[in-house]
Amino acid sequence: MAAPNNHSSMSASNIAVTNSVEAQASGGETFAIETFVLTRRFGDLTAADHVTLNVPYGAIFGLLGPNGAGKTTIIKMLTTMLEPSEGTAAVAGFDIVKAPAKVRRMIGYVPQMLSADGGLTGWENLDLSAKLYSIGRSERKRRIEEALHFMGLTEFGRKLVKTYSGGMIRRLEIAQAMLHRPAVLFLDEPTIGLDPVARRSVWERLLELRRNFRMTVLITTHGMDEADELCDQLAIMHLGKVAAIGTPADLKANVGPGATLDDVFVHFSGGTIQEEGSYHDVRATRRAVSRLG
Amino acid sequence: MTSAQPGVQLAVSAEPSAFLAFFQQTAAIAEIELKKLIRDPTEVLARAVQPVLWIVVFGNVFSRIRAIPTGNVSYLAFMTPGILAQSVLFVAIFYGIAVIWERDLGIVHKLLVSPAQRAALVYGKATSAGFRGAVQATIIYVVAFLLHIQIRWTPLSILGVFAGAMLGSAIFATLSFIVACLVKSRERFMGVGQLMTMPLFFASNAIYPISIMPHWLRVVAYLNPLTYLVDALRTLMIGASQSSHGVLTNFGIVALIFVILAAIATKLYPSLVR
Numbered sequence: 001m002a003a004p005n006n007h008s009s010m011s012a013s014n015i016a017v018t019n020s021v022e023a024q025a026s027g028g029e030t031f032a033i034e035t036f037v038l039t040r041r042f043g044d045l046t047a048a049d050h051v052t053l054n055v056p057y058g059a060i061f062g063l064l065g066p067n068g069a070g071k072t073t074i075i076k077m078l079t080t081m082l083e084p085s086e087g088t089a090a091v092a093g094f095d096i097v098k099a100p101a102k103v104r105r106m107i108g109y110v111p112q113m114l115s116a117d118g119g120l121t122g123w124e125n126l127d128l129s130a131k132l133y134s135i136g137r138s139e140r141k142r143r144i145e146e147a148l149h150f151m152g153l154t155e156f157g158r159k160l161v162k163t164y165s166g167g168m169i170r171r172l173e174i175a176q177a178m179l180h181r182p183a184v185l186f187l188d189e190p191t192i193g194l195d196p197v198a199r200r201s202v203w204e205r206l207l208e209l210r211r212n213f214r215m216t217v218l219i220t221t222h223g224m225d226e227a228d229e230l231c232d233q234l235a236i237m238h239l240g241k242v243a244a245i246g247t248p249a250d251l252k253a254n255v256g257p258g259a260t261l262d263d264v265f266v267h268f269s270g271g272t273i274q275e276e277g278s279y280h281d282v283r284a285t286r287r288a289v290s291r292l293g
Numbered sequence: 294m295t296s297a298q299p300g301v302q303l304a305v306s307a308e309p310s311a312f313l314a315f316f317q318q319t320a321a322i323a324e325i326e327l328k329k330l331i332r333d334p335t336e337v338l339a340r341a342v343q344p345v346l347w348i349v350v351f352g353n354v355f356s357r358i359r360a361i362p363t364g365n366v367s368y369l370a371f372m373t374p375g376i377l378a379q380s381v382l383f384v385a386i387f388y389g390i391a392v393i394w395e396r397d398l399g400i401v402h403k404l405l406v407s408p409a410q411r412a413a414l415v416y417g418k419a420t421s422a423g424f425r426g427a428v429q430a431t432i433i434y435v436v437a438f439l440l441h442i443q444i445r446w447t448p449l450s451i452l453g454v455f456a457g458a459m460l461g462s463a464i465f466a467t468l469s470f471i472v473a474c475l476v477k478s479r480e481r482f483m484g485v486g487q488l489m490t491m492p493l494f495f496a497s498n499a500i501y502p503i504s505i506m507p508h509w510l511r512v513v514a515y516l517n518p519l520t521y522l523v524d525a526l527r528t529l530m531i532g533a534s535q536s537s538h539g540v541l542t543n544f545g546i547v548a549l550i551f552v553i554l555a556a557i558a559t560k561l562y563p564s565l566v567r
Contacts, residue, residue: 079406081566101408109406111399119329131321132409134314176403 032057032184032216033078037087040073047073049240050087055233057183060210060217064227064265065237071220072112073240075188078218079109092183105133108177112188114169118162122153122172125161126179133180147175150212151205167198174205178215185209187219191226203230224261234261236268243268311410318409322417327424337384337425341432344380348373348436351500361501366531370443374454374526375499377433378519381426381458382493385465387486388422389473392565396477402566412559418470419463419555426462430455444530453529453540460547461522465493467554474561498523503537521546 033055040048048070055061063071076082078091080100088097092106116125126147130140148154151171161169170190177185190206191199203226209215221227227234228248236244236251244251244264252259255267330337348369355361356368363371395401404414434451437444469486476482496510497519503511514520525543528536538546 076566081402081405081563104406104408107406109403111402113397113399115399115403117325117329117400119332120325124325124328128321128325129407132318132404132407134317134408 030057031055031090032059033061033089033091033218035074035078035087035089038074038077038084038089039086040070040077040082041085046240048077048084051240051242052087053235053242053245055184055216055218057216058210058214059232060206060219060230062227062231062234063218063220063237064222064224064231064234064261065220065269066222068239069237070240071237072188074237075186075218075220079107079186080104105180106183108180108182108185110170110173110177110185110187110190112192114166114173114193116161116164116169116172116176118160121158121160122148122164122175123157125172126176129176130179135180143179147179150178150208151175152201165198166194167201170194170198170202171205174202174209178209178213181213182215184216184218187217189221190219191221191223199226206230224265228261236265238269315410315413315416318413319417319420322414323420323424326418326421330421330424330428334428337428340380340384340429343383344376344429344433345436347376347379348433348440348442352376355500362505363502364534366534367443369440370531371502371527372500373433373437373442373444374530375497375523377430377454377458377530378461378497378523378526379494379499380429380433381461381522382465382519383490384425384429385422385462386469386490386493388418388466389469389471389482389486390479392418392470392473393477393479393482396473396565401562405563405566411562412555415467415470415555415558415562419467419551422462422466423459425466426458426460427455429462430458445532450529454526457522457525457529457544457547460544460551461519461526464518464522464547464551464554467551467558470558471554471561474558474565477565493517493519498527518547518550521550 031054033053035051035053038048038051039046051070051074063074065071073082077084078089078096080096080103084097088095090096091103094102094106096103116122117128120128123144126144127140130144135143144157145154148157151174153168153172153175156164156168161172164172174185174187174190177187185206187206191202194202206217206219207230210217219226219231221231231248233245233247234251235242246254248261251264252261255264259267352369352372355372359368361368361371392401405411434454436442468489472485472489473482476485492513496513497517498514499519503514503520506514521538521543524536524538525540525547528540528543536543
């Protein structure tokens with residue numbers, strides 16, 4: 001585990017602000033991701049509301065919350081797709097507002113939809129990514145083979161992606177996102193619509209990625225099991241704000257003995273995650289699933 | 294502080310020259326589109342039916358009534374380059390649907406989060422649209438050959454026509470790309486796409502010369518990129534007697550329009566993922 005962990009104990013967002021100021025004051029790059037009052041408004045709606053959080057290098061960090069909590073908006077800002085209305089963030093040491101092109105060289109991204117190109121083979125999908133990241137010819141072949149092997153897809157490399165299962169597509173996308181050895185990997189709902197076996201295999205690969213490459217991973221999720229088993233640290237999102245930050249164990253311990261993450265979520269939002277999930281979740285899941293069949 | 298940050302050291306270190314990277318990235322996008330086109334040519338082949346109908350049915354009927362003054366060439370020969378330009382337009386103008394589809398799948402997100410230059414992504418898409426234009430040109434030559442339409446068959450003329458069809462396809466695909474970035478949904482796009490095709494087609498010299506148009510329509514025709522494309526194709530396919538601007542001027546205008554459209558598309562592309 002990297003960096004002294006300021007967030008191992010649960011802290012409300014105002015405390016997190018103080019922590020980030022300390023981190024700034026102490027200087028140096030202790031965090032893979034540092035956000036400073038990161039805010040995005042869409043008209044009257046504030047999708048991300050003064051979000052301040054720090055993700056240490058090598059951590060698997062989860063943004064947990066229902067749809068509409070602002071998770072995807074935060075990911076979009078951190079991956080330079082969306083400019084903040086207020087505040088900023090540093091990813092791998094580069095400012096997302098001032099140096100978005102530098103940030104893009106340092107990160108990998110797996111979108112929520114199963115977005116590998118079904119009309120191409122797994123190899124061709126990887127080859128495209130490698131070329132867009134300007135990985136040289138000889139290095140390209142080696143990295144593609146390695147990534148396919150790492151994701152357990154070697155024997156499927158020459159097959160069209162439309163013949164893949166959902167879990168295989170997701171693993172291919174992670175392979176795509178790791179080709180250029182990003183410092184930080186962003187995954188938006190990485191296991192949505194996948195069956196339990198496929199979910200577990202995705203988790204295992206992410207843990208292995210962190211172990212082998214000490215990659216920092218930030219995921220969004222509304223799966224309590226995913227948050228619990230995969231993430232070292234969680235930020236519980238509620239209506240665009242960070243309601244709580246901490247390790248899953250600490251978050252639970254603070255709510256009471258025997259508490260589950262569901263209880264933690266209810267404690268901070270006043271509702272269960274299922275109640276707050278919108279039709280959009282269902283639609284997104286169905287879309288993902290329909291691509292498999 | 295234990296943060297050794299090996300990830301940082303492992304990240305892509307060599308930043309290639311922007312110029313070289315631009316070509317590599319453009320070629321990478323064009324290459325995958327070409328692969329997909331070859332693997333599943335159904336769409337392109339289905340698109341071949343329309344121009345064939347235009348020439349075989351519309352062209353033959355209008356040849357009989359001799360209503361349209363075409364100088365010393367037959368009406369069929371006159372309209373053949375026009376129909377090529379039209380079919381290039383009709384195929385390319387719906388290219389934006391694919392862009393919206395890629396947005397819904399998250400492919401656009403992935404491309405825009407990569408360090409690839411946005412202009413390279415746009416030029417790559419335009420190049421792949423160019424391949425489709427080349428397919429249309431091939432089809433038109435086959436039809437012209439089978440119907441014994443009097444067109445030129447010199448290598449230079451054929452080469453020029455292919456270049457024109459590819460460039461034309463790139464222009465209208467990029468225009469379509471811009472519309473896609475503005476409307477962002479397939480339903481709206483279909484409406485706008487339909488709205489654009491007919492005015493572009495009829496307010497051009499594709500199937501009748503500009504000289505027979507009313508004055509106001511001539512003004513519109515001269516603002517229409519299709520007019521310059523048709524003029525270039527017609528000059529190359531039939532002869533200099535048909536040219537109002539000269540091949541080089543036409544190509545110059547068409548290329549300039551493409552560069553401007555590509556710059557607008559590059560600017561608008563990131564708005565697809567906001």
